[in-house]
Amino acid sequence: MHNFTPFASLAGGILIGLGASAMLLLDGKIAGIGGILAGVLKPVGGDTLWRICFLAGLFVGGLSLRILLPGAFDFGIIRPLPMLIIAGLLVGFGTRLGSGCTSGHGVCGVSRLSPRSLVATATFIFTGALTVYLLNHLIGN
Amino acid sequence: MNALLTSFASGFLFALGLGISGMTRPVKVIGFLDFFGAWDASLVFVMVGAIAVYFIAYRISAKMSSPILTSKFALPTRTDLSAKLLLGAAIFGAGWGLGGFCPGPALTSLASSALPVFIFVIAMVLGMYLHTWVTELGATKSSLTISAANTTQDA
Numbered sequence: 001m002h003n004f005t006p007f008a009s010l011a012g013g014i015l016i017g018l019g020a021s022a023m024l025l026l027d028g029k030i031a032g033i034g035g036i037l038a039g040v041l042k043p044v045g046g047d048t049l050w051r052i053c054f055l056a057g058l059f060v061g062g063l064s065l066r067i068l069l070p071g072a073f074d075f076g077i078i079r080p081l082p083m084l085i086i087a088g089l090l091v092g093f094g095t096r097l098g099s100g101c102t103s104g105h106g107v108c109g110v111s112r113l114s115p116r117s118l119v120a121t122a123t124f125i126f127t128g129a130l131t132v133y134l135l136n137h138l139i140g141n
Numbered sequence: 142m143n144a145l146l147t148s149f150a151s152g153f154l155f156a157l158g159l160g161i162s163g164m165t166r167p168v169k170v171i172g173f174l175d176f177f178g179a180w181d182a183s184l185v186f187v188m189v190g191a192i193a194v195y196f197i198a199y200r201i202s203a204k205m206s207s208p209i210l211t212s213k214f215a216l217p218t219r220t221d222l223s224a225k226l227l228l229g230a231a232i233f234g235a236g237w238g239l240g241g242f243c244p245g246p247a248l249t250s251l252a253s254s255a256l257p258v259f260i261f262v263i264a265m266v267l268g269m270y271l272h273t274w275v276t277e278l279g280a281t282k283s284s285l286t287i288s289a290a291n292t293t294q295d296a
Contacts, residue, residue, distance in 0.1 A: 003181050004182060005169075006186045008162060009162045009184065009187045011162070012161035012164070012187055013158065013187035013192075014193075015158030016162065017191035017192065017195045019150075019152070019154030021194055022150060022151045023151040025198055025208060026143075026210045027144050027147050027208055028211045030215070030217065031151060033155070033245040037248065037266075041270065049145060054148040058245070058249050059152075059248070060153055061154070061156020061159075061252075062156050062251060062253070063252045064153075064156075065252065066252050069161065072160030072166070073166075075166055075167050075241075076168025077171055078167065078257045079167070079240055079257075081260060083240065085261075087241075087264070088247075088268060089264050089271065091242070091243060091244065091247075092264065092266060094229050094231070094232030094236055095229070095233050097229030097232060098226050098227075098228070098229020098232070100230075103244070103245050107191045107192060110188075116220060116222060116226055120230035123227055123231050124237060125174070126231075127233075129174045129176050129238065131234070132238045133176070133177055136171075136175055136178055137177055137178065
């Protein structure tokens with residue numbers, strides 16, 4: 001196992017948890033990023049401004065990382081563009097059809113022990129692992 | 142106003158967490174999903190950290206009558222394991238493994254101004270619109286079927 005970063009990952013995970021908890025306890029909302037973005041793309045009156053603020057925070061956080069921790073954008077693996085386009089289409093379509101992504105289902109839903117989120121999380125980790133297996137071990141060799 | 146500030150701060154914390162944890166690096170995500178290769182268990186620690194904190198926050202919220210800054214909690218209430226949920230999660234997972242990005246890290250990484258990230262995000266947005274379009278198409282079709290059925294009944 002190389003690249004293993006348990007402490008940084010745990011610390012980052014705690015920050016993610018704190019961000020999501022602030023959203024819940026102060027605003028009463030789920031910090032599911034796929035859903036937050038989708039709500040901006042297809043706005044419903046009065047339910048859009050907080051989403052834009054969240055996404056702005058995400059972007060300013062990204063800019064801070066760029067200055068303070070540029071290694072965060074040391075991607076390591078960048079798939080070829082046609083593959084990235086297909087990946088983006090699948091991620092966008094799948095998160096809407098399945099009502100959530102890694103943040104909404106994987107963090108918020110799993111913590112609430114929501115049966116839908118537990119099943120969704122197990123499913124996307126399984127198909128993600130299957131895809132990587134096919135790409136890296138079957139096609140790659 | 143304060144609620145909007147919370148949204149901004151929450152997004153900001155989220156981005157820092159994603160960056161520090163390694164989630165913004167596809168090499169870490171794909172390494173975690175590569176169970177039959179050089180498996181990188183780091184993402185387990187991201188999930189443990191995030192879930193541990195949110196688990197406590199959710200317990201606290203369950204005892205509150207309303208959130209601190211807004212009038213009510215807007216939480217999902219569905220519990221049914223639908224085919225859409227399973228299919229959607231399966232499709233999302235395939236895309237996640239293929240590109241190594243999910244929505245949060247991809248949006249955060251736009252700040253790096255790397256072209257591949259922009260292309261991924263544009264495709265992701267198109268995928269979301271595609272879902273809306275397919276859903277609306279389905280709704281139109283079924284309402285047409287219903288009105289056709291009604292016409293038949295009227296006749």
